[in-house]
Amino acid sequence: MTAPVVVIGGGFIGLCSALQMQRRGLAVMLVDPGDPERAASFGNAGQFAVGEVVPLSGPDTPARVPRWLMDPLGPLAIRWRYLPRLAPWLIRLLRAGRMDRVEAISAAMVSLNDRIHLDYQPLLEAAGAGALVQPGPHLRLYPSRKEFEAEGWRWQMRVKAGLNFELLDRDALHALEPTLGDGIKFAVASADRSSVIEPVALMRALEACFRGGGGTVVAGTVTAFTHDGPTVSGVALEGGRVLPASRIVIAAGAWSHRLAKLLGDRLPLESERGYHVVLSDPRVMPRHAMSHTERGFAVLPMGDRLRLAGTVELASLDAPPNWDRARKLIEGARELFPGINTGGATFWMGHRPGLPDSLPVIDRATQAPNVIYAFGHGHMGLSWGATTGRLVADLATDTASNLDLTPFRATRFQGPVWA
Ligand SMILES: Cc1cc2nc3c(=O)[nH]c(=O)nc-3n(C[C@H](O)[C@H](O)[C@H](O)COP(=O)(O)OP(=O)(O)OC[C@H]3O[C@@H](n4cnc5c(N)ncnc54)[C@H](O)[C@@H]3O)c2cc1C
Known part of the structure; x- marks a missing residue:
């Protein structure tokens, strides 16, 4: 039997990635410590913030x-x-x-913002959660x-x-x-905005939809990866349990860089x-x-x-x-x-x-092509959840994406800080 795709992190990015891959017919397992209050997704301002096209940093910063x-x-x-x-x-x-740089970043933000409602709609429908938005x-x-x-x-x-x-x-x-x-x-x-009237209720609805579609949720914290030659073959949890994986999605929010570092990628x-x-x-x-x-x-x-x-x-x-x-x-x-x-x-x-250019990383790990990064959504992770999930599903199924992923590459931070 083929091992499932293992998604690390049960915030909006992990949940939406899990659901979008499930909709493409992949078997998916989601791993999260199980304390929703730990996730930024729990306590945010609930905005599908369509008009937020200005990055954190500008010439007047x-x-x-x-x-x-x-x-x-x-x-x-x-x-x-x-x-x-x-x-x-x-x-x-x-x-x-x-x-x-601000203009280029803003264009990339617009490319994600244009998809917020389009990409959420099928997920909200499937989860019966339309009334929450x-x-x-x-x-x-x-x-x-x-x-x-x-x-x-x-x-x-x-x-x-x-x-x-x-x-x-x-x-x-x-x-x-x-x-x-x-x-x-x-x-x-x-x-153009919409408000989620209770973000944690939307998290629960998406998770229930994922479970209802045959998805598995495991309570645990990933501490290491297992390898089969050059391929990452699974994740190891605190306590020693190992979960085999055909592919892995790192969507662990602000903790993600610690996992990426284990795979040789240093992300700020x-x-x-x-x-x-x-x-x-x-x-x-x-x-x-x-x-x-x-x-x-x-x-x-x-x-x-x-x-x-x-x-x-x-x-x-x-x-x-x-x-x-x-x-x-x-x-x-x-x-x-x-x-x-x-x-x-x-x-x-x-x-x-938060990544310093206000854009997420949505890309494969540089040295482990069956590991996908989906993190760094800063102030926009609720808004960009469904679209990120769709892009992750494209990467997981080797499907060409209808968005230019260049601005979201993991390699953009290589090189000296000053360069
Ligand atoms: C005050 C505030 C207001 C905000 N308002 C908005 C808004 O209005 N609109 C908007 O779009 N965005 C908003 N945001 C931003 C948004 O909440 C985040 O960008 C988004 O929640 C990030 O989602 P995530 O899934 O990447 O991370 P998280 O929601 O943080 O989820 C990551 C999950 O991964 C788990 N995890 C970590 N390490 C491991 C591990 N090793 N193994 C397993 N699991 C692990 C964590 O426990 C957590 O559950 C706001 C944020 C804050 C703090």
């Missing part, structure tokens, strides 16, 4: 970062002890911010028009990508969102740690998902609860959470909604798998 770091409510924090280990990633991040405008909030205009090139890039949006002055915005406080006087409404993957706060009795409920651009967090109605999610903290995979970052989200929400009740809030921290 060196000027913006010091201001962000000095602002206690700012969108970025760095644990300074971690700086020496982080430095090569930061250098690559700054290099990715040259305008010619609700279309609706997303509001990007600014204190005033001045801050919107200061984002000039970013909006030009979104216009170039064909994003549909409407500018809202104070009166139009407050008519749409009457519970907003007076500190916000301008917003942009983007029509960092955890861009993000936080969320869930308010179970917020007493104000905005009508739309929205994000506070300057503070770097989103406010998300999820059923009768409100989730505040976002910010980036660079502090390593293993450092304990700094719950002050989550408390800052509460302060930010109080600024936005003076009537909000933040009592009984619950906190969560998760690891966005």
